[in-house]
Amino acid sequence: MENLTEIKINCYYKIKGFDKNLEYKICRRFCDFGITKGEKVRLKAKSLLRRVLLIEIRGYILSIKSSLAKYILVEKW
Secondary structure, X not given: OEEHHHOOEOOEEEXXXXXXXXXXXXXXXXXXXXOOOOOEEEEEEEOOOOOEEEEEEOOEEEEEEHHHHOOEEEEEO
C-alpha cells in the first residue's frame, strides 16, 4: 500500500486505513474532515516544496500537510 504523499496527480485512490503510529487525536480529526476508510480520494496538486497537498474527497477540496498525509494509506481505485 502507498500513502497520500506517494500517489500520482489526478488518479483516483481508495483509502484503506491509517498508519498504526498515528495519534488518536489526529485520526479523529481526519474522520471529522471526511477522510474515512473506503472513501475515494484524488490528489489535485502539490505545493512547490511538496509540503502541502490538495486532495479532492467527498466532492470538496481539502489542503493537508504532507507530514500528516503520510499516515493515510491508499490503494489504486
